[in-house]
Amino acid sequence: MQRLGEHGLHMPQLGLGTYTLKGAACRASVESAIGLGYRHIDTAQMYGNEEDVGAAIEASGLRAQIHLTTKVWHTNLAPDALRRSFDESLAKLRTDHVDLYLIHWPSPTMAADLPAAMAVMCKLREQGMARAIGVSNFPVSLMRQAIEEIGAPIACNQVEFNILHGQTTVLKYARAHGVVVTAYAPLGKGRVLDNPTLAQIAGKHGASPAQIALAWLLRQPGVAAIPKAGGVANQRANLDALKIELDAQDIATLDALPKNQRNVAAGDWIAWDPPG
Numbered sequence: 001m002q003r004l005g006e007h008g009l010h011m012p013q014l015g016l017g018t019y020t021l022k023g024a025a026c027r028a029s030v031e032s033a034i035g036l037g038y039r040h041i042d043t044a045q046m047y048g049n050e051e052d053v054g055a056a057i058e059a060s061g062l063r064a065q066i067h068l069t070t071k072v073w074h075t076n077l078a079p080d081a082l083r084r085s086f087d088e089s090l091a092k093l094r095t096d097h098v099d100l101y102l103i104h105w106p107s108p109t110m111a112a113d114l115p116a117a118m119a120v121m122c123k124l125r126e127q128g129m130a131r132a133i134g135v136s137n138f139p140v141s142l143m144r145q146a147i148e149e150i151g152a153p154i155a156c157n158q159v160e161f162n163i164l165h166g167q168t169t170v171l172k173y174a175r176a177h178g179v180v181v182t183a184y185a186p187l188g189k190g191r192v193l194d195n196p197t198l199a200q201i202a203g204k205h206g207a208s209p210a211q212i213a214l215a216w217l218l219r220q221p222g223v224a225a226i227p228k229a230g231g232v233a234n235q236r237a238n239l240d241a242l243k244i245e246l247d248a249q250d251i252a253t254l255d256a257l258p259k260n261q262r263n264v265a266a267g268d269w270i271a272w273d274p275p276g
């Protein structure tokens, strides 16, 4: 599988999302994904499943091969809280480093909080404890502050991106600055599954709508995706989406679908870039 990234990032393009997975079900999902060949797992402090993810990765014996992303919640961005959060995440994940550490959401006072938070993030990277650092749910204005004003080596912005919700503005800025865009909710939290246009193209390829939605995302330069799939069948189907070759007509049809259906709501303090 293709790996993406600059600024210390070397991330397999397709990973496993773990939001809502917890306990034994989470461990079983992560173990089955690793068994199928997934080498990129996405978790977060806020998901309350870092211990389960850590246990599954440890049981696999393959930590060195696995790209592990976790994220700090926006209430923990003051320097002491951030450092404490990071140490707690490492302990729960049973590892001495993460491969990517993200600010999960902008705080209500993100522009003011960013310099001090980024100083801690940069130090974690310099110490090798976070191999790469980045952000999530950041509009271009905050990416610009982090990259151009603060000079932080931002490697990734994880945002809601799928066939029904576009990120043209974020993608353009990210590509110009060597930042990978990781598509969260790449299946629109299940919304893509009954889309008739996707179903029609899926029929043509002997595939499923979910696979077509992933194939559309993954053919785009600098884009990774982290579909959450609890069981083996969907995990395997999502890996197989990497093999689908969309033709020019498929791509034109998919590009033309409206791209303004957001699933995840912003706090009213975030001025996200318009979808499309």
Ligand SMILES: NC(=O)c1ccc[n+]([C@@H]2O[C@H](COP(=O)([O-])OP(=O)(O)OC[C@H]3O[C@@H](n4cnc5c(N)ncnc54)[C@H](OP(=O)(O)O)[C@@H]3O)[C@@H](O)[C@H]2O)c1
Binding pocket: 016, 017, 018, 019, 020, 042, 043, 104, 136, 137, 158, 159, 183, 184, 185, 186, 187, 188, 189, 190, 193, 208, 210, 211, 226, 227, 228, 229, 230, 231, 233, 234, 235, 237, 238, 264
């Ligand atoms: N940074 C952020 O703020 C943020 C926000 C949201 C999500 N995320 C990350 O992104 C990950 C993915 O997003 P998400 O979980 O919200 O939504 P998603 O991946 O778009 O959709 C997950 C849903 O799709 C189903 N599914 C997966 N593969 C399928 C397939 N091949 N065919 C049919 N159905 C399939 C899953 O069911 P099964 O489980 O039954 O397979 C689940 O119900 C999260 O788990 C999390 O790691 C990050």
